[in-house]
Amino acid sequence: MNLNRVGCQLRDLREIDRPIKLPDDVLLNIVERMSTLDAIRTCIISKETLKLLTMLSQIIIVIGTTELLRINGVVADVTSMILRTRAPQIPIRNLKLKFILRGDDHLKIGRSVALAMVTQEIDVAEFEILTNKGSYDCTRADLLFFATQFKAFIGECPDAFGGLTRLHLQNLRFGESDIPNILITCKRLESLHFFLCDAGPRSVLSVEHARLIELDITHGYFSTVELKYLPKLQRMSYNNWHYAKNPLVLGFVPQLSELGLANAYVNTDRTIRISQLLINGSLIRSMYLDFRSGKIWVQPECQKLLAPVLGNLRLVNLDNLPEECDIAWTLFFLEAAPSLEELCIIVWDHKCHIDSRQSYSKKTDLKWEPSTADFKHKNLAKLTIHGFESNDSFTRYVTHVMKAAVNIRVVSLHDKKVCKHCTGKFSHVKVRPSSYPQTDEEKDLLSRKITGSLVATSHAVIQFRPSCYYSPPVMEIL
Numbered sequence: 001m002n003l004n005r006v007g008c009q010l011r012d013l014r015e016i017d018r019p020i021k022l023p024d025d026v027l028l029n030i031v032e033r034m035s036t037l038d039a040i041r042t043c044i045i046s047k048e049t050l051k052l053l054t055m056l057s058q059i060i061i062v063i064g065t066t067e068l069l070r071i072n073g074v075v076a077d078v079t080s081m082i083l084r085t086r087a088p089q090i091p092i093r094n095l096k097l098k099f100i101l102r103g104d105d106h107l108k109i110g111r112s113v114a115l116a117m118v119t120q121e122i123d124v125a126e127f128e129i130l131t132n133k134g135s136y137d138c139t140r141a142d143l144l145f146f147a148t149q150f151k152a153f154i155g156e157c158p159d160a161f162g163g164l165t166r167l168h169l170q171n172l173r174f175g176e177s178d179i180p181n182i183l184i185t186c187k188r189l190e191s192l193h194f195f196l197c198d199a200g201p202r203s204v205l206s207v208e209h210a211r212l213i214e215l216d217i218t219h220g221y222f223s224t225v226e227l228k229y230l231p232k233l234q235r236m237s238y239n240n241w242h243y244a245k246n247p248l249v250l251g252f253v254p255q256l257s258e259l260g261l262a263n264a265y266v267n268t269d270r271t272i273r274i275s276q277l278l279i280n281g282s283l284i285r286s287m288y289l290d291f292r293s294g295k296i297w298v299q300p301e302c303q304k305l306l307a308p309v310l311g312n313l314r315l316v317n318l319d320n321l322p323e324e325c326d327i328a329w330t331l332f333f334l335e336a337a338p339s340l341e342e343l344c345i346i347v348w349d350h351k352c353h354i355d356s357r358q359s360y361s362k363k364t365d366l367k368w369e370p371s372t373a374d375f376k377h378k379n380l381a382k383l384t385i386h387g388f389e390s391n392d393s394f395t396r397y398v399t400h401v402m403k404a405a406v407n408i409r410v411v412s413l414h415d416k417k418v419c420k421h422c423t424g425k426f427s428h429v430k431v432r433p434s435s436y437p438q439t440d441e442e443k444d445l446l447s448r449k450i451t452g453s454l455v456a457t458s459h460a461v462i463q464f465r466p467s468c469y470y471s472p473p474v475m476e477i478l
Contacts (some may be wrong), residue, residue, distance in 0.1 A: 110157030136394030143173035264292030306336030
């Protein structure tokens with residue numbers, strides 16, 4: 001939708017009067033299901049429906065970055081108009097705004113939201129704040145400038161930030177005390193996302209907040225992120241840290257149940273020990289580790305060390321393991337997590353993820369031996385492998401899991417993923433041929449090979465799936 005056209009239509013409203021023969025509550029129900037900009041376009045067709053704009057309980061203005069670059073000022077004007085003219089006795093269930101730190105646009109949005117925070121009830125409020133320069137083009141000076149600009153913004157509109165429940169920030173390099181001060185100001189905050197935000201190289205981020213439920217950090221030159229006091233935190237993810245030491249230190253996080261870590265390259269032989277990482281995270285139920293087709297940076301550990309921290313683990317997803325790495329090491333999760341219900345492994349040399357600094361020699365082929373030959377697991381119900389090959393390494397692995405997991409029901413074996421971007425950009429790079437079974441006869445033969453050594457008849461269904469075509473998401477980063 002063209003917001004300039006909306007502005008013209010609003011100015012010419014007196015010339016528009018198309019009668020609509022529907023009750024207000026029905027019309028309001030219809031427009032509430034639309035995006036806010038579509039709701040505006042709908043309501044301006046009649047004087048009767050224009051009043052519906054003052055009754056909206058959901059205000060969502062989120063448009064693509066390219067369009068936002070062009071009409072960021074119009075977004076600010078429309079936001080201000082809606083919030084100034086709506087009926088204050090009607091609570092706002094959901095306020096979600098995406099805008100750029102540019103000129104006075106963000107201040108206009110902030111002031112109108114601050115007024116609404118003081119005069120109206122707002123259940124959920126979210127800012128997604130972009131900068132006027134692309135993340136991958138930002139210099140150190142740019143990061144410092146944008147952070148200064150943001151600090152002035154939050155200082156000018158503390159009531160707006162005080163009522164936020166979700167905040168997305170990018171391309172900001174703060175001073176040492178700035179992020180703690182932001183968290184103090186955003187006292188209602190439940191979800192915080194940082195992209196390329198930090199307090200300088202090798203800075204330590206200590207996070208304390210009484211209400212934060214979700215924290216997501218991508219890039220940023222923190223040496224460590226300390227989750228110091230977060231009594232309600234449930235979900236944490238940290239992607240692409242830059243230093244060799246443990247990326248996280250868990251303090252008081254009694255509700256943390258989902259943890260995601262992703263990294264393509266760690267320039268050291270050091271590995272992360274989960275027994276140390278999760279020393280205060282024994283309630284973790286879901287763990288996602290993405291190796292970005294690079295080095296395996298997790299150290300397999302024995303059951304004795306891991307059992308105290310993995311006792312509640314239900315789901316493990318190990319993504320983008322390098323293709324030449326034997327996946328037998330992943331069995332240490334099965335042995336150490338008695339409540340595990342689902343294990344998903346994706347083996348893939350995804351070229352989009354491989355750092356130019358990496359060499360295949362730096363990818364670690366980890367060795368691990370089970371602590372007991374007759375180990376049994378009673379809760380695993382599903383094993384999924386993407387990038388499965390018809391070789392002894394994979395077939396032995398699946399057989400081993402089916403022997404150990406006495407109640408397993410589904411074994412889902414997929415061909416390797418195919419990335420359309422990789423296929424075009426890296427067409428000159430030789431791709432390892434797949435030995436995935438193609439015909440029904442090959443699949444049946446492989447199934448019998450896997451189950452042939454099982455002492456008892458397994459109730460598990462072995463499923464063969466075709467390759468999954470993957471298109472990299474378009475990052476909404478200027």
